[in-house]
Amino acid sequence: MTVDPRLTASSDPGRMTSSRLPILLALVFSSLFPVFSHSNREMWFQDLFPPNTCPINAKTFYGIMFDAGSTGTRIHIYTFVQKSPEILPELEGEIFESVKPGLSAYADQPEKGAESVKRLLDMAIDAVPPHLWKKTPVVLKATAGLRLLSEEKAQALLSEVKEVFEESPFLVPEDSVSIMDGSYEGILAWITVNFLTGQLAGHNQHTTGTLDLGGASTQITFLPRFEETLKESPRDFLTSFEMFNSTYKLYTHSYLGFGLKAARLATLGALNTEVADGQMFRSSCLPKQLEAEWHFGGVKYRYGGNKEGETGFKPCYLEVLKVVKGKLHQPDEIRGSSFYAFSYYYDRAADTNLIDYEQGGVLEVRDFERKAKEVCDNMERFSSASPFLCMDLTYITALLKEGFGFRDNTLLQLTKKVNNIETSWTLGATFHLLQSLGITY
Ligand SMILES: Nc1ncnc2c1ncn2[C@@H]1O[C@H](COP(=O)(O)OP(=O)(O)O)[C@@H](O)[C@H]1O
Numbered sequence: 001m002t003v004d005p006r007l008t009a010s011s012d013p014g015r016m017t018s019s020r021l022p023i024l025l026a027l028v029f030s031s032l033f034p035v036f037s038h039s040n041r042e043m044w045f046q047d048l049f050p051p052n053t054c055p056i057n058a059k060t061f062y063g064i065m066f067d068a069g070s071t072g073t074r075i076h077i078y079t080f081v082q083k084s085p086e087i088l089p090e091l092e093g094e095i096f097e098s099v100k101p102g103l104s105a106y107a108d109q110p111e112k113g114a115e116s117v118k119r120l121l122d123m124a125i126d127a128v129p130p131h132l133w134k135k136t137p138v139v140l141k142a143t144a145g146l147r148l149l150s151e152e153k154a155q156a157l158l159s160e161v162k163e164v165f166e167e168s169p170f171l172v173p174e175d176s177v178s179i180m181d182g183s184y185e186g187i188l189a190w191i192t193v194n195f196l197t198g199q200l201a202g203h204n205q206h207t208t209g210t211l212d213l214g215g216a217s218t219q220i221t222f223l224p225r226f227e228e229t230l231k232e233s234p235r236d237f238l239t240s241f242e243m244f245n246s247t248y249k250l251y252t253h254s255y256l257g258f259g260l261k262a263a264r265l266a267t268l269g270a271l272n273t274e275v276a277d278g279q280m281f282r283s284s285c286l287p288k289q290l291e292a293e294w295h296f297g298g299v300k301y302r303y304g305g306n307k308e309g310e311t312g313f314k315p316c317y318l319e320v321l322k323v324v325k326g327k328l329h330q331p332d333e334i335r336g337s338s339f340y341a342f343s344y345y346y347d348r349a350a351d352t353n354l355i356d357y358e359q360g361g362v363l364e365v366r367d368f369e370r371k372a373k374e375v376c377d378n379m380e381r382f383s384s385a386s387p388f389l390c391m392d393l394t395y396i397t398a399l400l401k402e403g404f405g406f407r408d409n410t411l412l413q414l415t416k417k418v419n420n421i422e423t424s425w426t427l428g429a430t431f432h433l434l435q436s437l438g439i440t441y
């Protein structure tokens, strides 16, 4: 796999999951980590254990990945188990925790931002046995929140985090704290999902495309089946990497400023503008009488409903349309395919009972539109929910239909976990991290 070494990690607080995916992961590892190939096995092995001291009992290894997202920081502590030297390792489980807000909210207090990372890292101190601390790599990858900050503020945050890492007992690789390139966010999430669903293990692959809707950016990634898609796509939307002795040419793009929260600001006309003191941003997507304040990316915004004017789905859709229409590339072949969708696609579908919060579910694009109409045309009925619910659902509808060009009946598989592992780019990033360090557990 030729993935850039800039990839990093994620975090979120509070629960432990555990699952075994031995066959699949054995395959995954064998192709991700060429050191496992037969001819290299001896070398790999000697690095870890001196001759004649190979363990008879199972060995456990860890990888720590932080996801510094725009709305929160999350830690994923992955556990890998190797039962015997001859058998490839298994992904045993994941410990996952998160804190809010994200690092970008500490743009002017980088030390406080780093403190939030430290609190999560302390969990890893409890989770990883002391004798393995030094062999356990810790990495943080920041996404769109930091991409939107000035270089100076982003760097100040990253260097404070690096200090926290250096003071920890874990293995701190070079470039362990960085801003991840958006295209890797898409690729790594695609790797995670298609690994976990077993689609990369055999030759009859039916890989699934992935849609991630973050706070500040959104990604679309799929494996094109048609020559036209390769020909018609902008060159920087296509990335090659090798896996399972195959070269995958993926279509992937990260749209900065098109995450759900950035889209709220864009709809309000407040994205990338100097906000004057006391300035009020109004929208037909908000409850008429609403007037409130909102903090995002370290900036305070005042927003409210159209007191005198129109509200409801129709005017709201027109407002939102201005944000997406003509701004995204529309590959023809995705119109009829089904996609895995997560992050805010999942959260908003669960908030409005389109899917079960724990189980997820399958939806059609038109289900989001139906729900958007229901919420926007009856805002008083949904007044206990977020005031942005109408705007969010309308944006998701417009993004899918007018942005990416999906059909009304395109199927979306909304999933938080597969086999009890979070469907996050962090697992793909951890595979890459272990590979790049030559830690081939
Ligand atoms: N590990 C995770 N598992 C499930 N949902 C996640 C995870 N990480 C982020 N999310 C979801 O991502 C969305 C927020 O995106 P975020 O990552 O903060 O922004 P961005 O990707 O734009 O930096 C929310 O819907 C949140 O629930």
Ligand SMILES: [Ca+2]
Residues within 6 Å of the ligand: 069, 070, 143, 214, 215, 343
């Ligand atoms: Ca994210």
